[in-house]
Amino acid sequence: MTEQIHLAAHFPGVNNTTVWSDPRSGSQIDFGSFRHLAETAERGRFDFFFLAEGLRLREMKGRIHDLDVMGRPESLTVLAALSAVTTRLGLAATVNSTFNEPYEVARRLATLDHLSGGRAAWNVVTSWDAFTGENFRRGGYLAEADRYTRAKEFLQTARELWDTWADDAVTADPVRGEFLREGGVTPFRHTGRHFDIQGLFNVPRGPQGHPVIIQAGDSDEGREFAASSADVIFSRHGRPEEARTFYRDVKRRLAAYGRRPADLKIMPAVTYVLGDTEAEAAECAAEIRRAQVSPANAIVFLEGVWGRDMSFCDPDGPLPDVEPELGEGVSRGRAQFRGDRAATAAKWRAVAQEKNLTIRELVIEMSARQTFVGTAASVAEQMTSFVRTGAADGFVLVPHLTPGGLDELVDQVVPLLQEKGVYRADYTGTTLRDHLGLRSPVKETS
C-alpha cells in the first residue's frame, strides 16, 4: 500500500504567526471559531484537532505582551464541547504535567474519551519555570532537570489509573443487581519519586483504553520519552533534510522499547500558502510574513534574541552595533530562546550584512517558516514527497488565520491527495487510534 498521509489541525490562537490584522481574522475565543475549524478539519477527514496550552500570559520586559493574539479557553473544556458537534475527528489537548496531578488529569482525559466515543488525545508537556508557577499552589518548584522525570512518572501513573478498570468492568445488569463485575475494578497504589498515591480510580476505562499520547519535546531526553511512551510526535522539523534526520533518529530509538516504527507517528508542524500560480503563492507568502512581523513585532523578535531592550532601534533601519545580554532574557511565558545568544546574534549580523537587510527584513528572513508554498497541485505534490521520502508520517497544519485558515486546503489540496491515493477518502474507523493505525494499549500488569 502507498504510504498514507496523516493530517491534523492546529487551532491558530495565541501565537506570533497568527495574523489578526487580516480583515478575515475572527475571534480566538468564541466557540464558533473552534467549531468552524474543527468542522473543516473533519470535512477534510483529518486525524485530529490540536489545541495548545498557555498557563500564564506572555510578557516582554516585565509587561504583558500586547502585539500578538492573547486569550484562550481551557483546552479540555473546548474539546468536550467540540465532541458534541463532530463525530470522527480526534480531539487533542495539551495538558501540562507540572502544574497538575495524575488523578485529575487521568479522569478528565478518560471523560473526554467517553464523551467523544474514543477520540481523545493528550499532548504531554512539561514546564519548569517559576514564572508560570506563580499561578499555582506549589509555585515553580520543579528543577529543570526534573521535568521529564515528573512527566514520565505522571504518564506512567495515569496509565496505571486507566488500567484499574477492566474493559468489561461495568456490567450494569439490573436483574442480577450487578453494576460492576467482581474484580472489574482494582485499587491502585503508586509510590515513586513524584507521586505517592493510592485508592480507587472513578472513571471507567475509555473506548480507546488509553487516549492517544502526543509528545513535542526535541531534546535527547524528549526523544527518548517519545520513543518509550508516545503515539505521536508533534515535531518542529518542517524542512525536509532536518526532518529526515529527526525521523530516522526517533524511529531508530523505538526498537529499544520493543516497539515498531509504525507505533509512533511523526507529524511536524507546518504552514501552507496557496495561489493560483506559483508566483502568486510566493507573493502571498511574502505578504503573510510581513503581516506576521509588523515593525513593532520585529523589535520584539530582536529583543528575544539579543535578550535586552532594543526599543531604540528603527525597524526599517540597519541592525545597530550592540552586543547581546547573555543572561535570562526579556521574554517570559513563551518558548524561550535557549541557544547561544552571542553566536546567534553574530549569525544574524552576518546575514544582515551579506544581504543588506533592515531589521524587519532580517527578522522575516530568520523567523519565517513557511513550509508549503505553491499551487494546490504543487503543495499536494510537496506533501506527498515529504512523506514518501521518510521525512514525516503526516503533518500538523498551523494556519495563520482564525477560523477560516484551513478552508482552502481542505477544499483544494485534500481532494488532490485523495486522487493520488495517499490520503483517505473517508474515515474507516471511529476512534483516533483507528485513524492513526495504532494498536490498542497493552495493559500494564500490576
Added chain:
Amino acid sequence: MTLHLAVALDGAGWHPAAWRADGARPDLLFTAGYWADLVVEAERGLLDWVTFEDSLAVQSTRHDSPDGRRDQVRGRLDAVLLASALAPLTTRIGLVPTTGVTHTEPFHVSIGIASLDHAARGRAGWRPRVSARPHEAAHFGRRTFPPIDPAGPTARRHIERLLREGVDFVEVVRRLWDSWEDDAEIRDTATGRFVDRDKLHPIDFRGEWFSVRGPSITPRSPQGRPLVTSLAHSALPYDFAARTSDVVYVTPRDADDAAAVVTEVRAAETAAGRTGPPLKIFADLEVYLGPPGRRARLDDLDGATHVSDAHVFEGTPEQLADLLLMWRASGVEGFRLRPGVLPHDLPAVTRGLVPELQARGVFRRAYETTGLRGRLGLPRPPSRYVTAS
C-alpha cells in the same frame, strides 16, 4: 413572580437502586447521548438550570472510604467536561457542574468554568465542593486528612479549615474571572496592539493556601462572572455560601424548618458582612412522582431504606406544586429537585409539575433570557478592576 426550578442530575437518579428501574439505561451512563437526552428534556421543560454532581473518588455509602459495593452505580465523568459537551446541544438551559476545591488548582477551575461560559454563551454556573474525606486526599498524596468522626472536635476543626481554604479558592477564581476587563481586546491595527495591557490585571492573591499571580489566560466570559452555587446543611456551610455564592441550596424538612433556615442564612450573610445581591435560597427536594410505593420498591431492591440529606417528597405533581408554593411563602425563592429515578421523575417534572405550575401562573411559559444570571435577575457585574476614568 416566576418560581425558579433547577434539577440535579446524577447517574440514573438519586435513589441508589434507580439504575435498576424500568426505563433506566445504566449501560449508557458514560455516554454523551444519555446526558444529552436528559438535558434536552430539562430544557424542553423550561427549567432554570441543571446541576451535575462530581467528586474525586468513587461513590460510597461511607464517608471515609470506598464501600466495595458493586450493586450500585460507581464511577462518574468529570462534570465540567460533561456540561461542556452538552452546551452546543442546548441554547437556554443553565449548566452547573460541581468541582472540588480541596485538591485542585483554582487557576484550572477558573479557566474551565469561564470556558464553559464561552462555549454555552452565558449559561455556565459552578458548584464548588469541599471534601474532607481522607481517601480522596490519598488520591493526591499531598496532605493527610484525619479520620472523619462527625461528633469529634477534630473533624469540626478540619472542616472549618477546609471551608476557609474553599473561601479563598472561590475568591481566587472570581478575581481571575475579573482579571480581563470586558474591552481588553482592542485589535488596534494602527499601533499593532491586540490587547490593551492596562485592562489586564494581576490578581496578586496571597493567602494561607494559595498565592496566585494572574491575570487569567481566558478573556472575561459572557456573564462576566458565572453563577456560583453551593450546597449547605448547617451553620458552617451557610457562612461559606454567604462568602462565596450567588445561590445556596438548603435542605429544610418542612415549611416551618424552611422559614428557620432562611433566617439562619440571612443571619450568616450579615455576620459575613456580605455586600451585593443577597443569596438566592433554593431548597433541595428528592422527588418521587406518581403512584405511591415507588420509593419503597426501590428500597427493597437496594436492601436498605434510602436516607437522604434532603426532604423526600412522594406524591403527585399537584401535591408537589402545593408544597413548593407553601415553602416559597417561607422565603425560599426556588427549588433544586433531585429526581429519584431520572427516566421517570425528570419527565414527571417537565411534563407534569411544570404545566401545573404554569396553570397556577407561577412558572414561565417561555425562556425570557438566555444568560443564567439574568434569569435570576442578577446583573452582569463589571470587572472589579475597572477604574473610573
